[in-house]
Amino acid sequence: MTGTPTSRAALARPSRIARMHVGDKLFGIFAEGSGVLLVILIAAIGGFLLWRAIPALARNRENFFTYGGRWVTTDTAAMHFGIADLLQVTVLVSLFALVLAMPIALGVALYLTQYAPRQLAGPLAYLVDLLAGVPSIIYGAFGLYVLAPQLRPSATWLNEHLGGFFLFATGNASVAGGGTIFTGGIVLAVMILPIIAAVTREVFAQTPHGQIEAALALGATRWEVVKTTVLPFGRSGYISGCMLGLGRALGETVAMLIILRGTQKAFRWSLFDGGDTFASKIAATASEFNDQYKAGAYIAAGLVLFVLTFVVNGLARTAIARQGYR
Secondary structure (H helix, E strand, C coil): CCCCCHHHHHCCCHHHHHHHHHHHHHHHHHHHHHHHHHHHHHHHHHHHHHHHHHHHHEEEECCCCCCCCCCEEECCEEEECCCHHHHHHHHHHHHHHHHHHHHHHHHHHHHHHHCHHHHHHHHHHHHHHHHCCCCCCHHHHHHEEEEEEEHHHHHEEEEEEEECHHHCCCCCCCCCCCCCHHHHHHHHHHHHHHHHHHHHHHHCCCCCCCHHHHHHHHCCCCCCCCHHHHHHHHHHHEEEEHHHHHHHHHHHHHHHHHHHHCCCCCCCCCCCCCCCCHHHHHCCCHHHHHCHHHHHHHHHHHHHHHHHHHHHHHHHHHHHHHCCCC
16 A cells, blocks of 8 residues: 555654644643643632631621621621621622623624624624723712712602512612612623623624525524524523623622612612622722731632632533533
8 A cells, every 4th residue: 555645745754743743742731731720720719718717707706697787897806797788789789780781782792693784793893892891980980970860760760669579679778879789780781791792792603604594595584593593502602601791790899889888777689779799898898908807807708709609600501501502
């Protein structure tokens, strides 16, 4: 057997084959090392948070997970702190923002990939992506001083006419003041919108053209094409984008610090409640970080937020796996 021209050329240049094998091995080592490094970094962050939180938790006189009262850390020998209200405010404002952002982001992604003319789709995509580049402090100031007064009539109407439903019941903060979860959630929805839309748009754009052309050839309308090919193909990407947006919402700091008004009243799961999220609480009390026990109390709250993001990502992976997507 004389072999093909390609095989004869390869045998004539063994050094080139050897270099290719070395390159493959080096790339494999680099890729594996990068993955291991990420795992080590995440474990190191979690270990650091736990190490700094344990001394403060040992001096806490309240149940850390159920106490929702005022944080008292002045006496480091007997501190009083807990995450009940922080967890509830963080979850409610993030979920409210996600519910608002999801359908809009889906509509934006579908329009840009399936309906918009090519000359218009590019500039519009850039404009949507630019929303992600606006600093958080701008969003916070805009939300409190510009958006909140505009939302006041709508918030008042919802409170007066739908107050029997717990989400729109009178909360522990002033509706007229605007420093509520209602305002914060709307601002947060705008902040996470470009993340969800960008991920979803990229996945929708990868829908096989053969499937789209086959559906059109069978007489499907544009919406039927979207429903039967684009949405099933991009569902996992849409879910992933939503989970990325939720993770962004859970950790948002400056905008929520500016908008949400702290209160000592009980949290009622109303959109017209005020309060603090994990991130805004930690940022607002940074002046107490000069003491290891005071700082440890807030680091313990940060540890819970750290774990919460892992839970959210885990649930997202489970939801995608159940649908048969990888």
